Amino acid sequence: MRAEELIEANVDRGSWHSWDEPIASTDPDYVKAMVKAGTDEAVVTGRARIDGHEVALIVSEFGFLGGSIGRAAAARIVVAVRRATAERLPLIAATASGGTRMQEGTPAFVTMVDISQAVVAHKAAGLPYLVYLRHPTTGGVFASWGSLGHVTVAEPGALIGFLGPSVYEALHGHAFPDGVQVAENLVAKGVIDAVVKPDQLAAVAAKALALLAGPVTPPARPDPWESIQLSRHPARPGVRELLRIGVDDVLPLSGTGAGEPGNGMLCALASFQGMPCVVVGQDRRGPLGPDGLRAARRGMSIAQQLGRPLVCVVDTLGAELSPQAEERALAGEIARCLADLGQLTVPSVSVLLGQGCGGGALALLPSRVRVAAEHAWLSPLPPEGASVILYGDTERAAEMARRQRIGAHELLADGVVQEVVPEPVPAHEDPDGFCRRMSAAIVTQLVRQL
Numbered sequence: 428m429r430a431e432e433l434i435e436a437n438v439d440r441g442s443w444h445s446w447d448e449p450i451a452s453t454d455p456d457y458v459k460a461m462v463k464a465g466t467d468e469a470v471v472t473g474r475a476r477i478d479g480h481e482v483a484l485i486v487s488e489f490g491f492l493g494g495s496i497g498r499a500a501a502a503r504i505v506v507a508v509r510r511a512t513a514e515r516l517p518l519i520a521a522t523a524s525g526g527t528r529m530q531e532g533t534p535a536f537v538t539m540v541d542i543s544q545a546v547v548a549h550k551a552a553g554l555p556y557l558v559y560l561r562h563p564t565t566g567g568v569f570a571s572w573g574s575l576g577h578v579t580v581a582e583p584g585a586l587i588g589f590l591g592p593s594v595y596e597a598l599h600g601h602a603f604p605d606g607v608q609v610a611e612n613l614v615a616k617g618v619i620d621a622v623v624k625p626d627q628l629a630a631v632a633a634k635a636l637a638l639l640a641g642p643v644t645p646p647a648r649p650d651p652w653e654s655i656q657l658s659r660h661p662a663r664p665g666v667r668e669l670l671r672i673g674v675d676d677v678l679p680l681s682g683t684g685a686g687e688p689g690n691g692m693l694c695a696l697a698s699f700q701g702m703p704c705v706v707v708g709q710d711r712r713g714p715l716g717p718d719g720l721r722a723a724r725r726g727m728s729i730a731q732q733l734g735r736p737l738v739c740v741v742d743t744l745g746a747e748l749s750p751q752a753e754e755r756a757l758a759g760e761i762a763r764c765l766a767d768l769g770q771l772t773v774p775s776v777s778v779l780l781g782q783g784c785g786g787g788a789l790a791l792l793p794s795r796v797r798v799a800a801e802h803a804w805l806s807p808l809p810p811e812g813a814s815v816i817l818y819g820d821t822e823r824a825a826e827m828a829r830r831q832r833i834g835a836h837e838l839l840a841d842g843v844v845q846e847v848v849p850e851p852v853p854a855h856e857d858p859d860g861f862c863r864r865m866s867a868a869i870v871t872q873l874v875r876q877l
């Protein structure tokens with residue numbers, strides 16, 4: 428591919444602007460080379476856009492005396508590099524060369540130093556330098572501006588090497604081994620980063636530029652009110668899904684073992700990535716009654732007696748508010764959960780999976796370590812309730828959600844949880860990925876306590 432074709436195939440349409448001052452040589456060899464190559468030197472330079480990124484480009488033209496670097500070519504490269512630096516443009520070099528131009532000898536050879544220094548200054552200014560080594564790239568080009576990239580990729584199958592193989596053979600009397608000076612081998616050996624087809628260069632360059640030169644901004648934090656809506660999505664995975672997707676083995680237990688169903692609480696023996704644990708988890712699909720909390724205390728007791736790590740899953744829109752719940756000691760059970768959990772000596776982790784509302788949620792919080800899903804929240808009352816208490820109606824629920832520091836990132840900042848498990852998409856859109864990430868976080872936190 429000629430320089431012009433490579434540029435054409437990769438820059439945004441109509442965005443190429445040459446920076447080259449014309450070179451007028453009367454030397455017959457050069458005139459012949461110009462006619463043959465269709466360029467006036469072995470490199471062309473200029474500015475363009477690649478997938479919207481403004482860049483400077485230096486592209487070798489192998490058709491011109493084998494892309495070799497004489498003084499004029501070197502001067503053109505140095506001017507382009509310095510201009511890219513001055514204009515704060517990322518620089519992309521696409522090489523293809525036999526190295527130093529033999530016709531010009533040492534005065535051309537020493538220009539490697541100037542080119543290298545210009546590139547080094549460009550990089551020192553905090554600007555990216557990407558290199559595309561095309562077939563063939565050898566000698567002083569490979570050993571200077573061809574090897575200084577932050578990221579260096581090469582054309583598939585390209586001959587990339589220091590001394591050209593025919594030169595080596597002529598000088599040493601035997602052939603240089605096959606398969607060494609080949610792009611793919613150099614990738615495998617860690618000399619260059621990847622092999623990229625010429626028509627894929629723009630895509631790879633754009634990706635590299637976005638990662639190397641894009642703004643460094645922290646990921647956006649979710650609005651707590653938005654998290655509340657997401658945590659209430661009917662398809663959001665709960666403890667049932669965690670026990671289905673996030674564990675390798677599970678043996679469910681039923682209720683308190685003393686004649687109560689354990690409403691709103693699932694208890695199970697489960698293995699997380701080979702680690703046997705006791706799980707007590709609020710099932711947000713049912714009301715959380717005092718017997719549910721007693722069932723959780725049964726799980727805590729098993730964990731403590733047998734030295735099993737304990738996983739407590741918080742996901743409730745609040746404990747049951749009913750005469751029966753009052754009469755069966757709901758408040759006392761919350762207090763006893765807090766007391767029991769706080770006294771365990773086995774490794775324990777509380778997982779805020781979604782909704783974390785009121786005393787029912789608090790009952791399973793005091794594990795040694797707490798992690799929260801990104802859209803989980805913890806608050807004394809639903810934000811609608813907080814709005815009613817302060818303003819007499821539910822109108823200001825969103826404002827209360829934001830003010831009360833209930834979201835996962837606020838909980839992390841305030842030391843209530845020690846880890847936030849990201850939700851790149853809301854959990855209900857990727858329940859499998861969500862449960863696996865949560866399971867991995869659980870294991871990591873428990874292992875740290877062993």
Ligand SMILES: CC(C)(COP(=O)(O)OP(=O)(O)OC[C@H]1O[C@@H](n2cnc3c(N)ncnc32)[C@H](O)[C@@H]1OP(=O)(O)O)[C@@H](O)C(=O)NCCC(=O)NCCSC(=O)CC(=O)O
Nearest residue numbers: 492493495525526527528529563565566567590591592594
């Ligand atoms: C790059 C190559 C593998 C490409 O081989 P190909 O078979 O594809 O092409 P080819 O040999 O016919 O070359 C194409 C044309 O480019 C010319 N050509 C190639 N390299 C040249 C150079 N360095 N100076 C001037 N002209 C050069 C060839 O003479 C030929 O001209 P025409 O078409 O007129 O016949 C080979 O040309 C080669 O081995 N070149 C030398 C590589 C090398 O060892 N460089 C070190 C130089 S010293 C240096 O750079 C400094 C340092 O090492 O530090």
